[in-house]
Amino acid sequence: MIRIDNPYILTEVEIIETIKETEDTITLRVESHKDYTPGQYNMIYIFGIGEVPITISGRSEGVIEHTVRSAGDVTKHIVSMKAGDRMYIRGPYGNSWDLNQAEGRQLVLISGGLGLAAIRWIMEEAIKQKYRFKSILSLYGSKSFDSLLYRYNYDRWFSEIEFRITIDKPDKRWKGNVGLITKLIADSDIQENAVVFMCGPDPMVKFSVIELCKKGVSLDNIYVSMERHMKCSVGTCGHCMFGPFFVCKNGPIFRYSQIKEFFERKEV
Amino acid sequence: MDVNLLIQKESLKDIFQILKKTYQIIAPVFKNGLVVYSAVEKFDEIAFKKKDVQASRYYKIDDSSSMFSISKPVNSLKNFLHPPEFKIMSVKKKNGKLEFLYEDPEIKYAFFGVPPCDLNALLILDDVFINKNDHSDVYYSKIRNNIFIIAYTCINPVDSCFCTSFGYKTEPEKGFDISITELQDYLLINVGSEKGMKLMENINHRKASIEDIKRKEEILRSTEKNIKKIDIEKIPDILYKKIDSDFWEKFNKTCLACTSCTQVCPTCFCFDIVERNDLLSMESHRIAVWDSCFNPSFATVHRFNIRESVGSRYRQWLMHKFAYWIDQFGNFGCIGCGRCITWCPSGIDIRNEIKQLSEENDQNR
Numbered sequence: 066m067i068r069i070d071n072p073y074i075l076t077e078v079e080i081i082e083t084i085k086e087t088e089d090t091i092t093l094r095v096e097s098h099k100d101y102t103p104g105q106y107n108m109i110y111i112f113g114i115g116e117v118p119i120t121i122s123g124r125s126e127g128v129i130e131h132t133v134r135s136a137g138d139v140t141k142h143i144v145s146m147k148a149g150d151r152m153y154i155r156g157p158y159g160n161s162w163d164l165n166q167a168e169g170r171q172l173v174l175i176s177g178g179l180g181l182a183a184i185r186w187i188m189e190e191a192i193k194q195k196y197r198f199k200s201i202l203s204l205y206g207s208k209s210f211d212s213l214l215y216r217y218n219y220d221r222w223f224s225e226i227e228f229r230i231t232i233d234k235p236d237k238r239w240k241g242n243v244g245l246i247t248k249l250i251a252d253s254d255i256q257e258n259a260v261v262f263m264c265g266p267d268p269m270v271k272f273s274v275i276e277l278c279k280k281g282v283s284l285d286n287i288y289v290s291m292e293r294h295m296k297c298s299v300g301t302c303g304h305c306m307f308g309p310f311f312v313c314k315n316g317p318i319f320r321y322s323q324i325k326e327f328f329e330r331k332e333v
Numbered sequence: 334m335d336v337n338l339l340i341q342k343e344s345l346k347d348i349f350q351i352l353k354k355t356y357q358i359i360a361p362v363f364k365n366g367l368v369v370y371s372a373v374e375k376f377d378e379i380a381f382k383k384k385d386v387q388a389s390r391y392y393k394i395d396d397s398s399s400m401f402s403i404s405k406p407v408n409s410l411k412n413f414l415h416p417p418e419f420k421i422m423s424v425k426k427k428n429g430k431l432e433f434l435y436e437d438p439e440i441k442y443a444f445f446g447v448p449p450c451d452l453n454a455l456l457i458l459d460d461v462f463i464n465k466n467d468h469s470d471v472y473y474s475k476i477r478n479n480i481f482i483i484a485y486t487c488i489n490p491v492d493s494c495f496c497t498s499f500g501y502k503t504e505p506e507k508g509f510d511i512s513i514t515e516l517q518d519y520l521l522i523n524v525g526s527e528k529g530m531k532l533m534e535n536i537n538h539r540k541a542s543i544e545d546i547k548r549k550e551e552i553l554r555s556t557e558k559n560i561k562k563i564d565i566e567k568i569p570d571i572l573y574k575k576i577d578s579d580f581w582e583k584f585n586k587t588c589l590a591c592t593s594c595t596q597v598c599p600t601c602f603c604f605d606i607v608e609r610n611d612l613l614s615m616e617s618h619r620i621a622v623w624d625s626c627f628n629p630s631f632a633t634v635h636r637f638n639i640r641e642s643v644g645s646r647y648r649q650w651l652m653h654k655f656a657y658w659i660d661q662f663g664n665f666g667c668i669g670c671g672r673c674i675t676w677c678p679s680g681i682d683i684r685n686e687i688k689q690l691s692e693e694n695d696q697n698r
């Protein structure tokens with residue numbers, strides 16, 4: 066007897082296409098007809114090894130995208146998967162970015178490294194609904210030229226919105242901005258009443274918020290997608306606990322003013 | 334339901350026999366110097382007329398003249414409803430496809446002798462796993478729906494007890510099927526559910542008199558007097574204020590991060606999910622295993638432990654019990670059973686820590 070509400074039930078999906086992003090990162094295009102919203106994540110299961118939470122980095126008719134970097138036992142296997150392979154997932158979990166918050170205002174998207182995966186889908190949605198915002202600014206920081214993600218999207222993004230990239234440790238091939246994302250924030254035209262969606266490593270978020278405050282952006286208007294160690298993803302196992310929040314179900318997206326007192330403290 | 338009946342002490346055995354037909358009976362059992370909840374087949378295995386003596390780093394079992402004198406067994410109901418290890422599912426590869434077999438526990442437990450603190454802890458776990466969880470835990474709820482509880486009035490609070498600090502009573506208040514208060518020559522039964530009522534219909538009984546109820550109230554009063562209370566009202570606010578305090582640093586030295594406290598705690602619910610592979614059958618089992626916020630792997634993301642210092646892990650534990658839990662589930666996560674005080678090998682007494690925090694807070698005002 067199987068109970069339908071068992072949250073651990075996995076669904077088989079087929080990988081339609083894989084796109085090699087960098088040396089250790091791929092994007093999987095997976096067939097799925099479920100309802101998803103930008104900002105949510107799935108748990109991806111690998112037989113005999115385990116599960117990982119992976120954000121949904123893109124969506125088109127009947128297809129979702131997951132961008133995965135080989136960082137541990139499970140992800141190492143995921144990046145070796147090929148088109149036609151079957152994969153097992155459960156989800157979606159977590160809350161979503163809310164574009165209504167930015168209605169009539171400047172929308173600023175900030176991402177660092179793989180954080181762009183959590184921003185990409187909402188960026189595409191924002192582009193589709195461009196008329197709703199005063200302007201869209203997307204800032205993306207990458208460690209190196211080789212770790213740049215979604216290069217095949219850049220031309221379109223450059224033409225549709227103000228999309229700016231900075232590379233911390235570039236080589237000769239790079240002609241653009243150099244330095245950390247915080248520098249790019251400082252150099253960009255960000256309005257006081259802008260609404261910011263951000264995803265990146267904790268230190269990046271922390272210092273980006275400081276730069277945004279200098280621009281007069283309110284902490285109430287900054288939204289952050291957080292990464293924690295999710296195991297059950299339904300708010301029961303306790304691993305992702307962050308202050309009083311379960312990142313897996315109360316998040317992963319939080320209004321910064323809501324989490325400030327925990328985020329800015331060590332080891333919470 | 335407020336039905337109070339009197340039964341002969343010998344009738345307890347009849348209750349045992351009736352329940353045994355339907356349930357696996359779990360009762361406090363005396364073995365290896367400890368009283369623990371264990372599966373029992375015979376009535377005589379139950380640790381009647383034993384009492385525990387507990388204090389910080391001290392545990393001893395003595396004889397008692399009363400049947401129900403155990404303040405609480407070492408383990409708790411958590412061990413049965415949310416066991417240290419349980420299988421979520423088995424996965425098998427067949428013709429390149431995976432087949433999943435999800436666990437669906439059929440076990441029916443009757444808990445034969447539960448003190449009020451463990452009942453209170455169970456109600457807290459109900460909130461965590463069922464009532465205040467959007468995806469109620471299938472394993473916990475399945476077992477939970479099939480249990481029978483015989484609770485009893487506490488008469489032997491130990492030195493580490495502080496349940497009354499949270500407003501709890503020394504008698505079972507709710508969530509039981511029948512509760513027992515031991516009087517001189519009889520057992521006073523309070524019926525707490527339809528299931529309990531049905532059981533009592535098969536047992537010789539008479540209605541309890543007002544005098545019997547009065548005697549019970551006397552017992553409650555005298556027990557309550559023996560429980561040390563601590564002031565917890567302002568603790569959630571104080572903890573939020575003291576999150577940065579250097580108060581937590583001493584735990585880097587005093588706390589061994591041994592996870593004893595989280596294992597004996599009847600409300601600590603955190604678990605890990607691990608894969609256990611059988612190379613012969615080529616099956617993989619997804620197993621939920623108790624975890625602890627004191628383990629270094631607990632908050633590790635990409636090989637980076639967010640709570641590297643043991644002090645920060647102790648803070649996480651204490652703040653979860655006394656502050657975060659209230660935001661998450663509307664109640665304290667502690668019921669004052671004092672197990673963590675008895676079993677901390679380092680002698681950390683949560684009551685002293687809370688007291689110290691309050692005093693520091695008063696001084697800084």
